[in-house]
Amino acid sequence: MMTKFxxxxxxxxxxxxxxxxxxxxxxxxxxxxxxxxxxRFVADFQQDREAILAMTGEFEVVFDFRxxxxxxxxxxxxxxxxxGAHEIVRVIEDQVDFISLQHxxxxxxxxxxxxxxxxxQDWRYEPTRVMDFVxxxxxxxxxxxxxxxxxxxxxxVYQVDDSPRYGAVAHWVHEDxxxxxxxxxxxxxxxxxxxxxxxxxxxxxxxxxxxxTPWGWVHEQDNTKIVIDETGETPLVREVGxxxxxxxxLARDDAADMYWGATENYWSQVRTWWDTLEATAPAFxxxxxxxxxxxxxxxLNASMRIAFGASDTAAAWEAAQGLLDEQVNVDNIPLQ
Numbered sequence: 001m002m003t004k005f006x007x008x009x010x011x012x013x014x015x016x017x018x019x020x021x022x023x024x025x026x027x028x029x030x031x032x033x034x035x036x037x038x039x040r041f042v043a044d045f046q047q048d049r050e051a052i053l054a055m056t057g058e059f060e061v062v063f064d065f066r067x068x069x070x071x072x073x074x075x076x077x078x079x080x081x082x083x084g085a086h087e088i089v090r091v092i093e094d095q096v097d098f099i100s101l102q103h104x105x106x107x108x109x110x111x112x113x114x115x116x117x118x119x120x121q122d123w124r125y126e127p128t129r130v131m132d133f134v135x136x137x138x139x140x141x142x143x144x145x146x147x148x149x150x151x152x153x154x155x156x157v158y159q160v161d162d163s164p165r166y167g168a169v170a171h172w173v174h175e176d177x178x179x180x181x182x183x184x185x186x187x188x189x190x191x192x193x194x195x196x197x198x199x200x201x202x203x204x205x206x207x208x209x210x211x212x213t214p215w216g217w218v219h220e221q222d223n224t225k226i227v228i229d230e231t232g233e234t235p236l237v238r239e240v241g242x243x244x245x246x247x248x249x250l251a252r253d254d255a256a257d258m259y260w261g262a263t264e265n266y267w268s269q270v271r272t273w274w275d276t277l278e279a280t281a282p283a284f285x286x287x288x289x290x291x292x293x294x295x296x297x298x299x300l301n302a303s304m305r306i307a308f309g310a311s312d313t314a315a316a317w318e319a320a321q322g323l324l325d326e327q328v329n330v331d332n333i334p335l336q
Contacts, residue, residue, distance in 0.1 A: 041151075045125070048153060048172040051179035052099050052123050053091065054212045058253050059245040061085040065193070071224070071235045078237075081193055087118065087245065088256040092264075097125035104256040113252050115259040117267070117303060119165070120158040127154035130167040131278060133187045135203050135228045138333050139164055140283040153181065155208070157188075161299040162270045163286050164278070165189065168208060179212040195290045201236050202228040219243040263303040266313045266320070270299065273324055283333035295327045 066080040086106040093100035103118035126149045132142045144154070148169060156167040168183035188204050189195070207222040221241035227234040277284055288295040299320050305311035 044151070044172075044174075047174045047179065048125070049096075049099070051172055051174070051181070051212045052101070052153070054179070055101060055121075055210070055217050055245070056089045056091055058248055058250040059087045059089070059216060060248045061087045061246075062244045063241075064243070065191075065221075065223075065239060065241040067237050067239045070237050072237075075237055086113070086250055088250065088253050089245075090256065090260065092120075092260075099123045102260070104259070106250065106252065106255060110251060113255050115255050115307075117160055117259070117263075117300065119160065120162065122154075122156045122158070124154045124156070126150060126152065127169060129278070130154045130169055131156060131164050133164075133166055133189055133203065135187070136285075137189065137287065138283065138285050140333070141278060141281070144169055155181070155183075155210075158274070159296065161292075161296045162267065162274050163288075163295065164274070166206070166208070177214070180209065182207065182209040192290075192292075200227070201225040203233075204239075205235075216245045216247040218245065259307050262307045263313075266303055266306055266316050269313075269317045270320060270324075273321065277328065277330070281330045283330070285329040285333050287327045287329065295323055298323055 062082065062084050064080070064082045067077040070077060088104045088106065090102050090104070091099065092102045100120065100122045102120050105116040105118045106113035107116060108114040127144050128149065129141050130144055131139050133139055152169050152171045154167055154169045157165045159165050166186050166188035168186040170181050170183035173180045173182075185205055185207055188206055190198070190202070190204065194201075203226045205224045205226055209220040209222075211218045211220065219241075221239075221243075223239040223241060225236045225239060227236050286295070291297070292300075302311065302316040302320055306313060306316050
């Protein structure tokens with residue numbers, strides 16, 4: 001009896017010890033696995049940041065848009081539109097998981113260029129909301145599911161006056177030394193190149209792809225131009241856009257920095273106004289005409305008056321705020 005008890009006890013003790021050993025081993029393996037996962041997470045996150053920051057600097061740019069084929073009988077393809085530019089991209093905010101890149105165009109004389117504030121791209125890690133264009137100058141704010149946001153970045157693109165243009169969410173992919181960010185299809189309003197000359201379509205459904213290369217970066221767009229009317233939505237024509245940013249050394253890149261140094265506080269207040277709107281309104285309408293005479297032009301002109309010393313920031317912002325309050329509406333916007 002004693003012998004059986006002793007053997008049983010030893011067996012239990014041995015199994016317990018074995019279980020304990022296995023448990024310790026499993027825990028160590030789990031800790032090691034977690035450490036590897038965290039290490040990969042940190043490495044991936046850092047690679048994502050490096051890809052975004054690689055879009056900063058001085059660039060020779062070619063904007064190339066070509067309608068490829070009609071989607072409706074009788075439609076005639078528009079002439080290709082290709083333009084060159086000198087562009088500077090600066091980091092204006094970096095909070096580690098949020099990066100804001102401001103683009104500036106240099107136009108005119110190379111030695112004394114005129115600076116035009118261009119588009120802006122904001123990148124946010126694991127976003128909770130993203131703006132979505134729904135047509136007729138209306139935007140809605142869409143919640144991003146956690147399953148979609150985990151490990152991903154949103155890109156929100158803004159126009160010259162910091163009004164919204166489009167947003168999307170995707171993961172960066174890093175393979176063979178090339179970094180690519182490509183979200184699902186998103187909706188956007190007409191580009192200015194068409195908005196001032198065409199009335200036969202009302203929105204673009206686009207795949208927006210960013211590719212970082214050893215010599216710079218490329219912004220690719222697969223665009224479907226959409227007619228929106230009382231009958232619904234009809235695809236009109238397919239367009240391909242390839243905007244090539246080739247790194248260079250511009251003689252007067254300091255001109256952009258001088259402009260920004262003079263107008264940064266003004267534009268910061270404009271951005272804050274839009275940020276507050278996006279954070280608090282489920283939807284909003286932005287009223288402007290194709291030439292930008294209601295909002296785009298006045299806000300940009302106000303910044304130029306500051307840059308040339310014809311106005312101070314306080315006066316310019318007071319006028320801008322009045323325009324924003326007047327031209328942006330948050331009532332009776334269709335939620336989708």
